[in-house]
Amino acid sequence: MDFKISKGFSKELKKHIKNKNKRELEVLLNDLHHADIAEILEDLSFKSAIYLFKVLDSEKTAEILLELDEDLREKILNRLSPKEIAEELDELETNDAADIIAELSELKKDQVISELQDEGHAKDIVDLLRYPENTAGGLMHKELVKVNENWNVFTCIKQMRIQAENISRVHSIYVVDDEDTLLGRLSLKDLLTTSAKTPISEVYIKKLNSVDIYIEDVEVARIMQKYDLEAIPVTDEIGRLVGRITIDDIVDVIKDEATEDYQLAAGISQDVEADDSIIELTKARLPWLVLALLGGFVSVKVLGLFGGAMTNHGNLFFFTPLIAAMAGNVGVQSSAIIVQGLANDTLSGSLFNRLIKEVSLSLLNGVILAAILFLGSHFLLNVEIIIGIIVTIALISVIIIASLIGTFVPILLDKFGIDPALATGPFITTSNDICGILIYFTIARLILGF
Numbered sequence: 001m002d003f004k005i006s007k008g009f010s011k012e013l014k015k016h017i018k019n020k021n022k023r024e025l026e027v028l029l030n031d032l033h034h035a036d037i038a039e040i041l042e043d044l045s046f047k048s049a050i051y052l053f054k055v056l057d058s059e060k061t062a063e064i065l066l067e068l069d070e071d072l073r074e075k076i077l078n079r080l081s082p083k084e085i086a087e088e089l090d091e092l093e094t095n096d097a098a099d100i101i102a103e104l105s106e107l108k109k110d111q112v113i114s115e116l117q118d119e120g121h122a123k124d125i126v127d128l129l130r131y132p133e134n135t136a137g138g139l140m141h142k143e144l145v146k147v148n149e150n151w152n153v154f155t156c157i158k159q160m161r162i163q164a165e166n167i168s169r170v171h172s173i174y175v176v177d178d179e180d181t182l183l184g185r186l187s188l189k190d191l192l193t194t195s196a197k198t199p200i201s202e203v204y205i206k207k208l209n210s211v212d213i214y215i216e217d218v219e220v221a222r223i224m225q226k227y228d229l230e231a232i233p234v235t236d237e238i239g240r241l242v243g244r245i246t247i248d249d250i251v252d253v254i255k256d257e258a259t260e261d262y263q264l265a266a267g268i269s270q271d272v273e274a275d276d277s278i279i280e281l282t283k284a285r286l287p288w289l290v291l292a293l294l295g296g297f298v299s300v301k302v303l304g305l306f307g308g309a310m311t312n313h314g315n316l317f318f319f320t321p322l323i324a325a326m327a328g329n330v331g332v333q334s335s336a337i338i339v340q341g342l343a344n345d346t347l348s349g350s351l352f353n354r355l356i357k358e359v360s361l362s363l364l365n366g367v368i369l370a371a372i373l374f375l376g377s378h379f380l381l382n383v384e385i386i387i388g389i390i391v392t393i394a395l396i397s398v399i400i401i402a403s404l405i406g407t408f409v410p411i412l413l414d415k416f417g418i419d420p421a422l423a424t425g426p427f428i429t430t431s432n433d434i435c436g437i438l439i440y441f442t443i444a445r446l447i448l449g450f
Contacts, residue, residue, distance in 0.1 A: 013025070025055050025056075039067075094121065095141045135217060136234045137214060147173060149204065176241050230247045295433065373395055393447075
């Protein structure tokens with residue numbers, strides 16, 4: 001059940017913090033999930049938050065650290081000594097501990113690592129810090145259960161019990177050779193139903209999905225999503241088992257990628273949140289607003305080229321916003337479908353076939369919308385038939401061109417290694433607005449001869 005902070009709970013909590021009632025605070029928070037306590041800390045003043053954090057035991061506060069907002073976590077870490085931070089990290093799995101250490105200064109990193117009690121744990125954390133955070137190596141846990149192909153079932157179970165002590169959840173049992181090369185996985189059902197003396201080599205499953213240590217995190221997410229995996233093993237350059245990635249880490253990757261794509265589509269060039277400073281928000285938003293402004297100047301220039309038409313055929317002007325808006329909307333729709341296909345790796349067929357399909361679709365949509373526009377402009381707005389014909393022809397042309405741009409641009413960006421989500425934002429909208437206005441008045445000039 002999702003925990004909600006009631007007024008009564010909040011009042012009691014603040015009273016115990018004010019009176020320094022450590023025992024009462026421990027009792028009050030004992031049954032709460034660490035994610036709920038993290039929310040409570042974020043609602044308190046920093047002085048109260050740091051006091052409450054130090055009241056709780058390391059086993060709980062270690063998990064709370066992972067759930068905190070980055071800014072609050074940074075403030076708390078700055079108030080903790082290297083030894084206190086090390087005590088928190090000793091309670092965490094290696095990848096979570098490495099993520100927290102990565103946020104510290106270089107000096108404090110070394111101090112914290114030197115304070116870690118478990119040398120093996122410290123070695124694993126240092127190893128993980130070598131890999132970029134957006135790779136499988138940066139995501140993986142060092143904790144896993146592995147068995148040797150030369151063991152029998154009895155030895156396997158005995159060793160698994162030892163290894164599982166330091167793992168919060170066992171998703172898979174991996175089988176390796178004497179060089180730690182990943183060979184396959186072991187079914188728990190087969191393990192329980194097989195004779196104790198049976199060699200593991202006779203019962204393990206050789207078919208197994210794995211990822212290279214330097215593969216990008218978004219590719220790991222795609223593979224796990226495709227094969228519906230809860231965990232996936234990670235291997236080094238020569239196929240040795242070095243770690244595993246679990247579904248909870250992949251959910252974070254998918255969430256971050258979706259947030260980044262949404263912000264790009266909205267014209268925000270940096271990863272920001274609503275609580276960030278005005279300066280940070282301005283730096284993220286301003287570049288694309290400048291681009292949109294420059295695009296607006298180009299649109300004004302294009303309109304200026306057809307000043308004569310405005311004088312002699314004033315009705316043309318009133319349809320300009322409609323044509324520009326339809327161009328932008330159609331372009332965004334087309335690009336959104338392509339970007340989604342690229343992200344999910346479901347885009348199939350050649351580029352030519354894709355463009356032909358878009359032309360057919362946009363032609364059908366264009367004819368229907370043009371018919372509605374022609375009838376509406378003639379019967380509701382009393383526009384001349386010749387103007388209505390110009391607008392409808394322009395609308396069909398603009399829809400076709402905008403859909404082609406919306407299809408082609410994200411595919412082109414993807415080919416050059418640029419995030420195609422860029423094509424669903426102000427870039428595609430502005431370019432289609434300009435193209436739409438240019439096409440509209442060019443058709444008007446050809447028909448009216450001005």
